[in-house]
Amino acid sequence: MTILNESGIPDVLHPLHAVNGLAGRLPGTLVIVVGMRSEAHVVRSFPGGGPGGRVRFAILDPRDPPQQGQLANLAVDAAGRRAEKVLLVGSRTAAALGVDVDFEARLAARKSGLTVAAVDADAPYANPGALSTDLEDRVLAALVDLCPKRRTSELVEAASQAKRTGFFGLGGRNRERPAEQGRPVVLLGGALSPGSAADLVAELARTGVEAAGVVPPTGDDLPPVGEGTVVAVMDPNLGTAANAARERGARVVRTLMPIGVDGTARFLQDVAEDAGARTSEVMRARSVWEELGALRGRVRGKRIFFAGDTGYEVPLARFLADAGAVVLEVGAPRLDRRFLAEELQALGSGVDVVVSPDWRGQMARIEESNPDVVVASAGLHAPLVARGHLCRGPEDFVRAGLHGYEGARRILELFARTFDRAEALDASSL
Amino acid sequence: MRLLKDVYEGPGSHGILRLAACIGGVHAVLRAAPGEAYLPALYGSRERDGLAAAVTLSPLQDGRREIYAPGDLSQDLAGVGRRHPGAEAVILARSEAALLSGETIPAPSPPQPGGRDPALVTCAWESPGMGETEAADLALEDLVRTHARKGLERSPYPTVNLFGPPVFGPGAAAEYDEAERLLNLVGVEVNARVPLGATVEGLRRLPRAWGNVLLYREVGESATLYLQDEHKVGRVTTPMIGAAGTGAALRAVAELCELDPKFVERTVWSELARTSKLPWYARLKPPETFAGLKAAVFGDFTYPLGLGYALSREVGLDVAACGTYLTHLERDFLFHAQTFTEGGFVEDDPERVANKIVAARPDLVVGTELERAVATDLDVPFLPLCYPTAGRPFVENPLMGYRGSSILADRLDEALG
Structure with missing residues (x-):
């Protein structure tokens, strides 16, 4: 594996495009984007999302910057009786106009008694660049900070309680299995992949590990995160959220992301081990690979170029290379080598990772290498399709739910469907 | 500070980028934070013509930056001419975050006769809080002011420039088509469509036209006023919407282009009989x-x-x-x-x-x-x-x-x- 830094300008969708989707994922939460017309316009231009969340915009006037406490009052009024939580998403323009979103969130919480958290959408990362999924990372970091913080002994007790009731109604399935774990496990991620966390909770339960909860939660309650908690990060873009958990004293598992067969197997094994249970996923992984044989046949030898902007590209490439595809290049608008050390190690020797790829350079390399399929960011998608390339958006995989063994199947099915459709269209006489 | 449910318009930079995306030979440089350049994605999903919007991001980054990495505004502007040989004009758009940073911008550079460097339009009037429509209007004026040639002779036959809506406007291209069809019927040719479908060369030749027909006043107002004041090209501002509005606009064009009013009237009646169904519907x-x-x-x-x-x-x-x-x-x-x-x-x-x-x-x-x-x-x-x-x-x-x-x-x- 070679890592090159192109120092170019990658095509990355504005991280705020995900506001509607995240708000939909957090029912009962009012999301207030604090900034100017720019931020509001991004959110309205990408209206994807679902029911449940409410989004409002606190539009600042540069000629009349707000007084301290004004935003807090506005947030309290807007929350009314309908919202249980408020997320104040601060932007670069808000910071430039002197709005202290953290302070306003604390003030609003004190005034209203509601849970109010500040999300700094523009806080710098250690590595330069941006990912389209950065907001998800920051929102989850804010949610981790909202999680109750208890001592280890209480957390163990809470985990046992969870075991009795079961999460997602799946706990009962393995009730007869004696639990060996010593530390409660909290899953972190899967915010935009419905069902992913439930699949992993079920897989962990099969190995004898009961999850104490998931961030973001499927219900109202956030699980306790603190000293003694084992935090299992599901997504490769959650560096800030993982740090937030680490800062609370939680132990963040260093392992592969639960994407693809081997990734899921390593994830389950390592999480179980950190939780105090021992399990081997070798046989299960082997049987899943066998079950996926036909789908694997559809991607074997296919040449895939990753020009996405989500951060999911590295684990996706790792899985597809394992499945027999030829990965031509993996573009990474930002790469946190420390956080993704295991992923990069597992990527294999024949794969090139290009950090900060220049989108024009990517287009030229795609033209030159003529891959069978390109996983392309939103801005490159239409121009590449117009040049005759087969494209999938990285968000297609995220939305389909790419975690766990079932996620591995869904990833391969998405590719197989893409090839089938293209072949059918090519075969039709126009 | 106001709490809004939604906004109707984007920031000024979005208006400038929308405008630049319409005109062949114009390349936009967006000075903004990394990740703020969402026009290519929006363009790809809305226009669906398979073209890549001509936008380059000049990232406004805090902290360390590698020497050759983009981020130095002057270098990034100069680099456009090198990387995009087809660019005849470079227009600078600054996001609200960039405007609030207070950084200075390079001076504009008009096109040099025989020079190969593209003209630089800096939109120095851009300010935080400005809406996309107002910015698009002013940016178009700047582009026209920079490129329109002085001393051009009027075309030997009646021609007009069509100033219509920019990209993303509902049915924008169809509006120009219909206006051009009607103008052709009364014997007037279209010198240039502006901004959608225009070229830098077309902007240079705008003063050749006998008049400007302002289909979409929001974006063409300042440019047509400039052409009227500096190049003595008159304008028609009646909205060409509805049968009455269309007829009034055609009659005004006829007057501006010194056409036979009887011929125009016959054309209007013929169109009312054959094409326009709104009066029929009402009756x-x-x-x-x-x-x-x-x-x-x-x-x-x-x-x-x-x-x-x-x-x-x-x-x-x-x-x-x-x-x-x-x-x-x-x-x-x-x-x-x-x-x-x-x-x-x-x-x-x-x-x-x-x-x-x-x-x-x-x-x-x-x-x-x-x-x-x-x-x-x-x-x-x-x-x-x-x-x-x-x-x-x-x-x-x-x-x-x-x-x-x-x-x-x-x-x-x-x-x-």
Whole structure:
């Protein structure tokens, strides 16, 4: 594996495009984007999302910057009786106009008694660049900070309680299995992949590990995160959220992301081990690979170029290379080598990772290498399709739910469907 | 500070980028934070023509930056000419975050005769809080001012420049097509379409035209005023919406281009007989269909005024409310709106707009995508005919000209039964 830094300008969708989707994922939460017309316009231009969340915009006037406490009052009024939580998403323009979103969130919480958290959408990362999924990372970091913080002994007790009731109604399935774990496990991620966390909770339960909860939660309650908690990060873009958990004293598992067969197997094994249970996923992984044989046949030898902007590209490439595809290049608008050390190690020797790829350079390399399929960011998608390339958006995989063994199947099915459709269209006489 | 549910317009930088995306040979440099360049994604999903928008991000980064990495504004601007040999003009757009950073910008550089470097238009007037429409209007003026050649002779036959809507406008390209078709019928050729489909060379030759036809005043106002003042090219500002508006615009063009008024009149009558169905629709329907029906119209500037006038005078609806979100055009809008309604208003808060519409108790709402919710709440038909709209049709229909009036008749027929 070679890592090159192109120092170019990658095509990355504005991280705020995900506001509607995240708000939909957090029912009962009012999301207030604090900034100017720019931020509001991004959110309205990408209206994807679902029911449940409410989004409002606190539009600042540069000629009349707000007084301290004004935003807090506005947030309290807007929350009314309908919202249980408020997320104040601060932007670069808000910071430039002197709005202290953290302070306003604390003030609003004190005034209203509601849970109010500040999300700094523009806080710098250690590595330069941006990912389209950065907001998800920051929102989850804010949610981790909202999680109750208890001592280890209480957390163990809470985990046992969870075991009795079961999460997602799946706990009962393995009730007869004696639990060996010593530390409660909290899953972190899967915010935009419905069902992913439930699949992993079920897989962990099969190995004898009961999850104490998931961030973001499927219900109202956030699980306790603190000293003694084992935090299992599901997504490769959650560096800030993982740090937030680490800062609370939680132990963040260093392992592969639960994407693809081997990734899921390593994830389950390592999480179980950190939780105090021992399990081997070798046989299960082997049987899943066998079950996926036909789908694997559809991607074997296919040449895939990753020009996405989500951060999911590295684990996706790792899985597809394992499945027999030829990965031509993996573009990474930002790469946190420390956080993704295991992923990069597992990527294999024949794969090139290009950090900060220049989108024009990517287009030229795609033209030159003529891959069978390109996983392309939103801005490159239409121009590449117009040049005759087969494209999938990285968000297609995220939305389909790419975690766990079932996620591995869904990833391969998405590719197989893409090839089938293209072949059918090519075969039709126009 | 205001708490809004939504916004009608993007920032000024978005308007400049929309404008630049229309004109061949113009390359935009967006000075903004990494990740703020969402126009390529928006362009790809809305226009769906497979072209890549000519935008380069000059990232505004805090902290360490590698020497050759982009981020130095002067270098990034200079690099466009090198990397994009086809670029004849570079236009600088700054995001609100970049504007608030207070950094200085390079001086503009007009095109040098025989020089190979593209002209640089810096849009130094850009300020935080400015809306996309106003910025697009001023940016177009800057581009025209930079490129329009002085001392060009008028074309030997009557020609006009069409100043219409930029990309993302509903049916934008179809509006130009219909206007050009009608102008050709009366014997006038189109010298240039601006901004959609224009080229830098076309901008240079704008003063050749006998007149400017302002289809979309929001974006062509300043440029056409400049051409009128500096190059003595007159303009026609009547909105070409509805049969009456279209006829009035054609007659004004005929006067500007010194055409035979009888020939123009015959063409108008022929189009009214063959193409325009709005007058027919109004005559065929029994008067009870429209009696006492109230309409609320809301949008940018040209469309609410043109549609409001057509609905009121040609169809016979009572336009109880007609508004715009373009606050910088308040005085002009209210002046024109009063000719057909007493309910003219200017408002850019969608919730207040909804309240105005509810108060008008309309039987039909014509507006932007943001008015869909209020129409649903009122349980009345809704026609999303004004920018911003959500639809992305592959085949665009005009709302202007005689064909546009027929399409309006169809939409009204569907909505009102």
